[in-house]
Amino acid sequence: xxxxxxxxxxxxxxxxxxxxxxxxxxxxxxxxxxxxxxxxxxxxxxxxxxxxxxxxxxxxxxxxxxxxxxxxxxxxxxxxxxxxxxxxxxxxxxxxxxxxxxxxxxxxxxxxxxxxxxxxxxxxxxxxxxxxxxxxxxxxxxxxxxxxxxxxxxxxxxxxxxxxxxxxxxxxxxxxxxxxxxxxxxxxxxxxxxxxxxxxxxxxxxxxxxxxxxxxxxxxxxxxxxxxxxxxxxxxxxxxxxxxxxxxxxxxxxxxxxxxxxxxxxxx
Numbered sequence: 001x002x003x004x005x006x007x008x009x010x011x012x013x014x015x016x017x018x019x020x021x022x023x024x025x026x027x028x029x030x031x032x033x034x035x036x037x038x039x040x041x042x043x044x045x046x047x048x049x050x051x052x053x054x055x056x057x058x059x060x061x062x063x064x065x066x067x068x069x070x071x072x073x074x075x076x077x078x079x080x081x082x083x084x085x086x087x088x089x090x091x092x093x094x095x096x097x098x099x100x101x102x103x104x105x106x107x108x109x110x111x112x113x114x115x116x117x118x119x120x121x122x123x124x125x126x127x128x129x130x131x132x133x134x135x136x137x138x139x140x141x142x143x144x145x146x147x148x149x150x151x152x153x154x155x156x157x158x159x160x161x162x163x164x165x166x167x168x169x170x171x172x173x174x175x176x177x178x179x180x181x182x183x184x185x186x187x188x189x190x191x192x193x194x195x196x197x198x199x200x201x202x203x204x205x206x207x208x209x210x211x212x213x214x215x216x217x218x219x220x221x222x223x224x225x226x227x228x229x230x231x232x233x234x235x236x237x238x239x240x241x242x243x244x245x246x247x248x249x250x251x252x253x254x255x256x257x258x259x260x261x262x263x264x265x266x267x268x
Contacts, residue, residue, distance in 0.1 A: 058084045059267070063179075064193075064218075066263025068236065075099050077261075083116060090116040092126060106135040112147055112163075123152030130165060136205040137251075143206065144168050157181065173199040173208065184221075189230070193218040202243055207251060209243020222265055230265045 060082035067076045077098040083090040097109035114128030130145040149163035161177040179193040197213040220234030240248050240255035248255045 054086055056084065056086055058082070061265075061267040063265060064263065065265065066232075066234075066261040068259040068261045070257075070259055085116070088118045090124065092116045092124075092128070108132075108134040114147060114149070116151075122154075123150060125150055126163070132206070134206060136207070141205050143171075145173075167203075171199070171201045171203055173197065173213075187224045189222050189224065191218075191220045191222065191232075191234075193220065204247060207244065207247045209241075209245070209247055211243065212241045213244040214238065214240045218261075220261070220263075220265075228267055232261075232263055232265060234261045234263075235259070236261050 060080070062078065062080045064077060064079035066078075068074060075098055079096045081092065081094040083092045085091055092112070092114040094112040094114070095110070097107065099107045110130055110132040112128060112130040114126040116124040116126045119125045126147065126149040128147050130147045131142065132145065133140060133142045135141070145165040145167050147163055147165055149161065151161045153159055158178055158180050161175075163175050165173045165175070167173075175195070175197050177193070177195040179191055182190040182192075184190055193216075195216045195218075199208045199210060199213055202208065202210045216236060216238050218234060218236045220232045222230040222232030224230040236257075236259045238257040238259070245255035
């Protein structure tokens with residue numbers, strides 16, 4: 001029995017001695033490897049960062065660029081936006097309008113210049129200025145706004161744009177747009193689109209009543225010849241409400257419009 005214990009203790013001592021030697025060798029090898037790595041890295045100190053999140057890009061999207069035939073009242077409409085900047089800070093521009101429409105005025109144009117800041121995944125906070133111009137009783141009228149908005153992508157790829165406008169006279173209005181792309185095939189895409197405007201005050205010369213002003217429902221089917229270029233066909237329904245509808249009638253317009261459209265969506 002004593003002999004067995006002596007043998008066991010001896011074997012344990014041999015095992016521990018070997019383990020200690022192996023551990024010391026591993027530490028020494030790791031130290032040597034670290035020194036070699038640091039030496040190699042010091043020679044490559046001019047390597048670029050693996051993630052360049054400060055690079056600047058430019059993007060322009062003509063989401064709506066279309067002709068809307070309707071007898072002698074045919075017109076065209078556009079909704080274009082773009083930005084320049086990086087992942088966190090961007091300079092945005094937006095332009096939306098229509099020409100020779102029976103819905104509201106001979107023309108109605110607005111342009112926005114905004115600063116955009118990334119606030120969370122898929123969302124940009126935007127603030128800046130907006131200029132709006134349209135015809136009123138045969139003459140051109142213009143007003144300026146401060147703009148606060150949010151633009152982004154909610155789950156299941158619904159794209160939203162929301163903005164609050166405050167004019168130089170304190171008139172407050174808002175706009176909300178939502179759209180979604182449904183892939184019929186890899187190139188054929190159906191896009192429902194909804195836009196609405198509302199105002200707190202009545203502003204007659206801008207054909208704006210108090211409350212809900214109008215809604216626009218659109219359905220466009222496009223074919224992507226290239227991802228960046230896609231002609232489309234569709235239909236657009238416009239409807240004014242309440243005081244805005246009354247002002248449209250006073251100007252000789254129709255508060256309810258159904259238009260077939262043909263256009264192109266492109267980006268670069």
